[in-house]
Amino acid sequence: MTKTTFKSLLFIALAIIPMAFYGQEKTASNNWFVGIEGGATQMFADNAAFKMDQTSWDAGLFGGYTLKNALSFYVDLGYVNLKGKNGDWLKIDECNLFQGNVNVGYNVLQFFGFDPDRRWILMPHIGLGAIMHRTKTTFSNGTVIQNGYDKKGAIQGHGIGGRKAVYTNNFGLKIGYAISQKFDIAIDVVTVKTDTEALDNWIHGKHSDYYGYANLALAYKFGRKEVQPCPACPEAEDYNCDVCKDAIEQAAKEAAKEAVEEAMKDYQPAPAQEAEAAATPAEEENADSPEAMAKNWEEKDIHLSFKVGKAEVKDTQANKEEVKKVSEDIENGREVSKIKTVGYASPEGNDDENQKLSEDRAKATAEYIEKNLGDQAEGINFESKGMGSDWDGFYKALAESDIKAKDEIAKEIKNSEEPTATLNQLRNKYPELEEILNSLRVTRVYINK
Numbered sequence: 001m002t003k004t005t006f007k008s009l010l011f012i013a014l015a016i017i018p019m020a021f022y023g024q025e026k027t028a029s030n031n032w033f034v035g036i037e038g039g040a041t042q043m044f045a046d047n048a049a050f051k052m053d054q055t056s057w058d059a060g061l062f063g064g065y066t067l068k069n070a071l072s073f074y075v076d077l078g079y080v081n082l083k084g085k086n087g088d089w090l091k092i093d094e095c096n097l098f099q100g101n102v103n104v105g106y107n108v109l110q111f112f113g114f115d116p117d118r119r120w121i122l123m124p125h126i127g128l129g130a131i132m133h134r135t136k137t138t139f140s141n142g143t144v145i146q147n148g149y150d151k152k153g154a155i156q157g158h159g160i161g162g163r164k165a166v167y168t169n170n171f172g173l174k175i176g177y178a179i180s181q182k183f184d185i186a187i188d189v190v191t192v193k194t195d196t197e198a199l200d201n202w203i204h205g206k207h208s209d210y211y212g213y214a215n216l217a218l219a220y221k222f223g224r225k226e227v228q229p230c231p232a233c234p235e236a237e238d239y240n241c242d243v244c245k246d247a248i249e250q251a252a253k254e255a256a257k258e259a260v261e262e263a264m265k266d267y268q269p270a271p272a273q274e275a276e277a278a279a280t281p282a283e284e285e286n287a288d289s290p291e292a293m294a295k296n297w298e299e300k301d302i303h304l305s306f307k308v309g310k311a312e313v314k315d316t317q318a319n320k321e322e323v324k325k326v327s328e329d330i331e332n333g334r335e336v337s338k339i340k341t342v343g344y345a346s347p348e349g350n351d352d353e354n355q356k357l358s359e360d361r362a363k364a365t366a367e368y369i370e371k372n373l374g375d376q377a378e379g380i381n382f383e384s385k386g387m388g389s390d391w392d393g394f395y396k397a398l399a400e401s402d403i404k405a406k407d408e409i410a411k412e413i414k415n416s417e418e419p420t421a422t423l424n425q426l427r428n429k430y431p432e433l434e435e436i437l438n439s440l441r442v443t444r445v446y447i448n449k
Contacts, residue, residue: 101129
């Protein structure tokens with residue numbers, strides 16, 4: 001068996017063996033993570049026989065994915081400085097390298113009573129990768145060797161700036177603590193074996209060169225996914241088994257129904273409130289609501305068409321015919337002293353813009369009616385008011401609609417921090433919402449009784 005084959009098998013084994021324990025677990029969590037690290041470095045050229053006597057520094061970035069708060073796969077990228085000397089034999093004038101590797105590690109504390117929210121981390125890890133290095137070494141006899149430099153007299157490689165590229169494998173131990181659900185802090189101690197003897201420029205055909213580092217690492221975790229077992233089938237990892245699907249679906253429907261009922265409270269008064277509302281003068285409640293207006297005003301079924309996104313009434317024969325509904329009342333002897341127009345806007349737009357649009361359309365409606373009544377408008381007081389985004393009307397129309405997913409739609413919008421944005425997203429998924437929204441872009445016309 002070759003060394004490369006052995007390394008690959010060891011790498012795979014460390015990743016797979018812990019998976020045998022997962023079927024025993026009841027709950028777990030998965031998450032992505034990214035982080036930064038940095039610390040002290042040490043060169044072990046030709047291993048312990050030629051340990052350098054000085055430390056230097058390194059810094060890097062890493063990122064990956066953790067399964068069930070235990071098994072982690074991640075990529076590590078960094079910049080490493082190494083320096084030092086070995087007695088009077090040689091001195092490392094400069095040694096720096098770029099490193100990159102893929103790693104797998106397992107939090108062995110999870111072997112001792114699995115806990116998805118465990119805070120402490122004790123993670124041995126292994127990795128395979130490569131480095132691109134350059135080294136300048138001065139020997140006791142005055143010889144200077146420059147390896148990995150893109151200049152005359154130096155040994156050139158094929159990496160960045162003439163650096164020499166070689167493979168590596170590493171072994172390490174990470175000791176850390178989850179300071180919150182978002183952040184981990186850890187000390188990571190790693191030894192890296194390089195596939196070269198030229199890291200220190202002393203080549204004698206006996207040993208590969210090593211280096212090591214001890215870093216302080218800070219990781220940010222995101223995209224956390226909780227995995228819960230099925231209560232009826234504990235052996236299943238999630239709520240996906242056939243036994244529970246009907247029960248879970250029914251529970252979701254009931255939760256959505258409750259959300260709709262909660263949303264409807266804004267426009268459906270409780271029985272105890274209805275009597276109180278009946279005894280309250282219309283002007284003390286929402287005097288411009290359809291319910292309040294009905295007490296002293298007659299709503300006329302007038303439908304005027306506007307230019308898209310504007311408050312300008314189209315001067316069409318159809319609109320003129322609509323105004324005749326008022327004109328005929330007057331001709332038939334009805335005494336009209338007040339006409340009030342109340343504008344509404346569908347809630348998929350900006351609230352401020354909707355408020356202004358509803359006000360402008362209400363005013364434009366009043367002016368259009370007055371203009372087309374001509375002499376009949378004498379003595380009539382015209383009033384107009386805009387009500388803005390008609391969310392109450394939307395929820396009411398949604399509840400009365402035949403849309404199958406109306407409960408889920410109401411719940412998702414009600415629970416959203418940005419209901420307008422959520423509504424606009426749902427319009428693409430449920431085209432039938434457009435009919436409801438069209439019905440809310442209206443100006444209601446009222447005539448005093």
